[in-house]
Amino acid sequence: MLKIIKIGGGIIDDELSLKQFLQDFSQVEGPKILVHGGGRGANEQLKRMGIEPKMIEGRRITDLETLEVVTGFYAGVTNKTIVANLQVNKVNAVGISGPDGNAIRGIKRPVKTIDYGFVGDLNSESVNAEFFEMLLRNGLTPVVCAITYDENGQLLNTNADTISSTLAVALSRHFEVELIFCFDKLGVMKDVEDESSLISEIDWNSYQELKANQIVSDGMIPKLDNAFNVIKSGVKSVQIKHASHVNSDIGTRIS
Numbered sequence: 545m546l547k548i549i550k551i552g553g554g555i556i557d558d559e560l561s562l563k564q565f566l567q568d569f570s571q572v573e574g575p576k577i578l579v580h581g582g583g584r585g586a587n588e589q590l591k592r593m594g595i596e597p598k599m600i601e602g603r604r605i606t607d608l609e610t611l612e613v614v615t616g617f618y619a620g621v622t623n624k625t626i627v628a629n630l631q632v633n634k635v636n637a638v639g640i641s642g643p644d645g646n647a648i649r650g651i652k653r654p655v656k657t658i659d660y661g662f663v664g665d666l667n668s669e670s671v672n673a674e675f676f677e678m679l680l681r682n683g684l685t686p687v688v689c690a691i692t693y694d695e696n697g698q699l700l701n702t703n704a705d706t707i708s709s710t711l712a713v714a715l716s717r718h719f720e721v722e723l724i725f726c727f728d729k730l731g732v733m734k735d736v737e738d739e740s741s742l743i744s745e746i747d748w749n750s751y752q753e754l755k756a757n758q759i760v761s762d763g764m765i766p767k768l769d770n771a772f773n774v775i776k777s778g779v780k781s782v783q784i785k786h787a788s789h790v791n792s793d794i795g796t797r798i799s
């Protein structure tokens with residue numbers, strides 16, 4: 545079983561949570577891939593530089609200046625900090641962005657009503673599965689950031705949930721895959737403020753109801769859309785859970 549685990553900006557932003565998570569991740573048995581975002585930290589970094597972050601439907605409008613900042617933040621300091629901490633925890637991690645080993649090739653999002661700038665979309669051809677297989681079979685743990693590239697060598701900012709989902713589907717032709725989205729809530733909640741309201745399982749029909757009643761909103765909608773696409777495409781299991789429960793059953797299972 546290959547485990548693909550994604551962590552978001554809420555965990556990365558908090559030094560203690562990240563350190564604790566990386567210790568827990570190092571205990572995950574078998575082949576594994578860590579995909580990380582870092583959107584929250586990128587917002588802070590952009591603001592410090594006098595650039596106002598712009599998001600539409602959970603996707604960042606990425607002009608050239610923003611691309612330079614987020615590339616440095618995701619593929620640079622964040623990715624290398626995670627890899628270094630995993631090495632300390634005896635995991636032989638290797639940092640990967642899209643162009644490294646031609647790991648993930650995207651397509652610049654076409655301009656329709658909104659110009660997202662240098663944002664990458666992925667498709668079923670995007671992942672170099674043989675490259676990941678080679679790393680995993682040699683005992684290495686890929687740590688994948690949110691930067692991809694296109695056929696012209698243009699770097700592209702790509703949502704980290706999309707990267708983990710696309711990787712899970714592509715690698716499910718080579719491994720049995722379990723995808724786990726880790727963040728800073730227990731899972732999908734009936735009420736985000738109430739810890740006792742965890743929804744332990746969601747199927748397509750209950751998701752439609754939760755959306756209609758606005759129980760799920762914001763970043764949770766693209767996350768669940770990704771999760772349902774993945775489960776339909778041959779990935780064995782998809783869960784959404786708190787980063788501290790990466791090795792436990794507590795969380796939301798997609799069915």
Ligand SMILES: Nc1ncnc2c1ncn2[C@@H]1O[C@H](COP(=O)(O)OP(=O)(O)O)[C@@H](O)[C@H]1O
Pocket residue numbers: 551552553554555581583602726727728729731732733734735736759760761762763764767
């Ligand atoms: N029903 C819900 N249960 C849990 N989180 C929800 C729900 N509805 C909306 N959210 C929001 O979705 C966010 C998770 O999406 P996002 O910020 O994209 O995640 P990530 O931390 O992985 O980047 C949560 O922080 C929460 O504010």
Ligand SMILES: CC(=O)N[C@@H](CCC(=O)OP(=O)(O)O)C(=O)O
Pocket residue numbers: 551552553554580581582583584586602603604614663664690701702703704705
């Ligand atoms: C195009 C796009 O939106 N890219 C994301 C990539 C980072 C990400 O996905 O981070 P989280 O998982 O922490 O949200 C962004 O720049 O915010």
